Amino acid sequence: MELTIVQPDDFHLHLRDGALLEAVTPHSAKHFGRAIIMPNLKPPITTTSSAISYRESILKAIPKTSNFTPLMTLYLTDATTPNEIQLAKKSGFVYGVKLYPAGATTNSQDGVTDLFGNCYSVLEEMVEQGLPLLVHGEVTNPEVDIFDREKVFIETILEPLIQRLPQLKVVMEHITTMDAVKFVESCKEGYVAATVTPQHILLNRNALFQGGLQPHNYCLPVLKREIHRQAIVSAITSGSRRFFLGTDSAPHDRRKKESACGCAGIYNSPVALSLYAKVFEEAGALDKLEAFTSFNGPDFYGIPRNKSKIKLRKSPWRVPECLSFPFGDIIPMFAGETLEWEALLI
Ligand SMILES: NC(=O)N[C@@H](CC(=O)O)C(=O)O
Numbered sequence: 001m002e003l004t005i006v007q008p009d010d011f012h013l014h015l016r017d018g019a020l021l022e023a024v025t026p027h028s029a030k031h032f033g034r035a036i037i038m039p040n041l042k043p044p045i046t047t048t049s050s051a052i053s054y055r056e057s058i059l060k061a062i063p064k065t066s067n068f069t070p071l072m073t074l075y076l077t078d079a080t081t082p083n084e085i086q087l088a089k090k091s092g093f094v095y096g097v098k099l100y101p102a103g104a105t106t107n108s109q110d111g112v113t114d115l116f117g118n119c120y121s122v123l124e125e126m127v128e129q130g131l132p133l134l135v136h137g138e139v140t141n142p143e144v145d146i147f148d149r150e151k152v153f154i155e156t157i158l159e160p161l162i163q164r165l166p167q168l169k170v171v172m173e174h175i176t177t178m179d180a181v182k183f184v185e186s187c188k189e190g191y192v193a194a195t196v197t198p199q200h201i202l203l204n205r206n207a208l209f210q211g212g213l214q215p216h217n218y219c220l221p222v223l224k225r226e227i228h229r230q231a232i233v234s235a236i237t238s239g240s241r242r243f244f245l246g247t248d249s250a251p252h253d254r255r256k257k258e259s260a261c262g263c264a265g266i267y268n269s270p271v272a273l274s275l276y277a278k279v280f281e282e283a284g285a286l287d288k289l290e291a292f293t294s295f296n297g298p299d300f301y302g303i304p305r306n307k308s309k310i311k312l313r314k315s316p317w318r319v320p321e322c323l324s325f326p327f328g329d330i331i332p333m334f335a336g337e338t339l340e341w342e343a344l345l346i
Pocket residue numbers: 014040105106136218219220221248250251264265266
């Protein structure tokens with residue numbers, strides 16, 4: 001079986017910097033046309049000028065034969081100014097502003113402590129400039145059960161936000177619950193959308209504990225119950241235009257994952273397209289795959305769809321156990337397992 005589709009984009013990607021950037025960029029560049037590059041570096045990308053120099057280093061890491069284009073984002077802080085938003089838009093290189101609630105996830109220490117109190121004028125400027133707010137949607141109160149943090153974020157932050165600023169474009173990143181599906185579906189199309197990762201449509205929270213603690217399945221927001229996974233699969237295979245591909249591929253050195261205090265993030269760039277194809281095939285919805293991977297995202301962001309094509313072919317291949325680099329190892333999602341679908345640029 002074979003399928004030819006317009007080349008997909010990845011609307012949520014972590015490329016990191018330094019040696020890690022050089023190691024992982026070719027994997028994304030092999031399949032994807034463009035990617036929204038997350039700004040949670042150390043230190044974070046908080047200004048347009050740092051986004052532009054980060055973009056330069058990414059361009060150097062792209063193999064010569066690839067047409068891969070990074071779409072940059074800014075990391076929102078309590079100190080971001082409306083003027084920075086104007087500069088970002090004017091540069092032509094920045095496509096969104098990322099909200100990390102302070103303490104919610106990897107490298108979020110410099111994130112926002114009070115969105116309405118500290119960032120309201122910035123949000124108003126984003127409406128003015130048509131720049132979307134990309135949201136890690138979890139509350140950070142340690143008393144809230146970790147499995148409820150996305151739902152509580154929707155109720156306490158997102159609903160009031162879209163009430164107050166209905167013209168703001170919002171992408172709820174890496175959704176994990178039926179609550180998020182319902183919220184996105186209840187909003188005005190074209191203003192609120194969501195990215196969906198391979199892990200949140202293939203795995204449920206059992207995968208964290210299958211045969212023992214599985215650090216390579218740990219990401220944030222954490223995997224949820226099976227009913228939530230099913231709700232997300234139904235939403236994306238329904239043909240809704242509100243959901244699109246965002247891998248949240250988040251490489252970490254193996255030693256940081258396999259540790260007494262392992263960090264959050266799943267590295268899935270090399271396997272992502274195979275996995276999305278598997279889910280759509282199992283749902284009997286391969287005819288809806290191309291809109292999810294290649295149309296809905298560019299349409300929401302207001303950028304042209306890609307012109308080039310990619311072939312998805314049923315041709316089993318084995319995911320490497322480990323990707324070794326001079327600085328250390330990265331363990332890919334589904335390491336050592338055989339996947340049915342293979343993606344090839346044409
Ligand atoms: N998803 C993750 O578990 N980790 C991401 C951060 C993020 O997207 O929340 C990372 O940068 O490692």
